Amino acid sequence: MPFSTKLKQAESEALVGHIAPRVVLFDATVQDWLKHTPDARAVSLSEWQALCLPEPLTHQPVPVNRDDTAVMMFTSGTTGEPKGAIITHNNLLCAIDAYRQKLNLSAADSTILAVPIYHITGLSALLALFISLGASIWLQHRFNAPQVITTLREQNITFLHGSPTIFILLCQAAREQSASHPGDFPALRTIACGAGHLSDGLIKELKTRFPHAAIQPIYGLTETTSPATIFPGDVWGSDKCGSSARQSPASTL
Numbered sequence: 001m002p003f004s005t006k007l008k009q010a011e012s013e014a015l016v017g018h019i020a021p022r023v024v025l026f027d028a029t030v031q032d033w034l035k036h037t038p039d040a041r042a043v044s045l046s047e048w049q050a051l052c053l054p055e056p057l058t059h060q061p062v063p064v065n066r067d068d069t070a071v072m073m074f075t076s077g078t079t080g081e082p083k084g085a086i087i088t089h090n091n092l093l094c095a096i097d098a099y100r101q102k103l104n105l106s107a108a109d110s111t112i113l114a115v116p117i118y119h120i121t122g123l124s125a126l127l128a129l130f131i132s133l134g135a136s137i138w139l140q141h142r143f144n145a146p147q148v149i150t151t152l153r154e155q156n157i158t159f160l161h162g163s164p165t166i167f168i169l170l171c172q173a174a175r176e177q178s179a180s181h182p183g184d185f186p187a188l189r190t191i192a193c194g195a196g197h198l199s200d201g202l203i204k205e206l207k208t209r210f211p212h213a214a215i216q217p218i219y220g221l222t223e224t225t226s227p228a229t230i231f232p233g234d235v236w237g238s239d240k241c242g243s244s245a246r247q248s249p250a251s252t253l
Contacts, residue, residue: 001072002118005030011082015074018084066090073120075222085222087124095124095225096132098248102230103159103190103216105129110136111159112151114143115166121194124226125161125218145173156187160213163195164202171202174209186212194218194226200241207236219244224251 001019012033021040025048026033034042070089074082099105111130115122130137138151148170151157162170174185191206191213198217206215214234220226231238231245 002123003074004116004118005033015082019072064089066093071123073118073123073222076119087225091225092124092128094249095227096129098227098230098251099125099129100133101249102227102232103192105133105135105159105190107134109133109158109189110138110155111161112138112140112148112157114140114148115162120220120222120226121161125192125194125220143169145169146177149173149177152185152188153181153183158187158189159192160188160190161192161194161218164193164198165196167191167193167202167206171205171209184212185210188213191215192218192230194220198235203236203241217245224248227251 001021003015007015016037021037024034024037024040024042025045026042027045031044066089068089069086070092071087072084073087074084076082109130111126113122113126113130115126117123117127127137138155138157140147140151143166145166152160160167160170188210189212191210193215194217198215203215206213215236216233217231217235218227219229221228227248228251229245230248231240231243235241
């Protein structure tokens with residue numbers, strides 16, 4: 001279960017109380033956070049990597065069914081206390097297939113992962129999706145708009161998925177770099193935007209800065225493993241702009 005280290009102490013203790021983890025895998029940079037999990041065995045990433053030796057398995061892997069739990073993720077708590085959502089392997093596979101179909105993605109695509117993997121967008125709509133596709137992912141430890149714009153330009157990134165706030169910052173960074181680095185990012189083919197309302201003004205700004213990209217609004221939830229509705233095609237100039245789009249093939253509404 002991915003867990004945010006940005007939660008306040010009371011929030012962390014409440015969620016840990018619900019989970020009662022037996023093992024916590026952690027990075028050394030967040031070691032202080034382990035005080036919230038005194039009863040769990042703590043394994044650092046360096047210890048875990050030392051265990052992953054290239055030796056043959058001496059036992060058979062445990063069989064996994066599509067309806068088995070793959071991961072539990074807590075919601076953001078928009079309407080109250082965060083809730084633990086049980087996500088199965090089938091949920092993940094259906095979400096991946098929905099994004100692949102509706103966003104026309106393939107192994108030839110590339111993206112930048114600059115959102116937290118402990119949120120469903122980072123885990124399902126970017127990391128799991130692009131691993132499944134066999135496509136390229138450029139990891140960013142923390143979101144940095146100028147760095148994302150530089151990577152877009154230098155690596156010919158084809159796909160971005162983020163929130164309106166992220167795209168406002170990216171448009172600002174693109175404006176600031178336009179004098180020294182003219183160009184309109186011809187490789188960027190698709191922009192997916194969720195986690196909030198995509199205003200007409202931001203759509204226009206995105207088209208100005210990234211004119212070759214189709215802009216597809218998405219509405220999603222942790223409980224739907226990300227996609228609930230996906231706008232079919234480019235929202236720019238569509239008479240359906242502002243609508244909630246069509247339900248994802250992975251969801252029943």
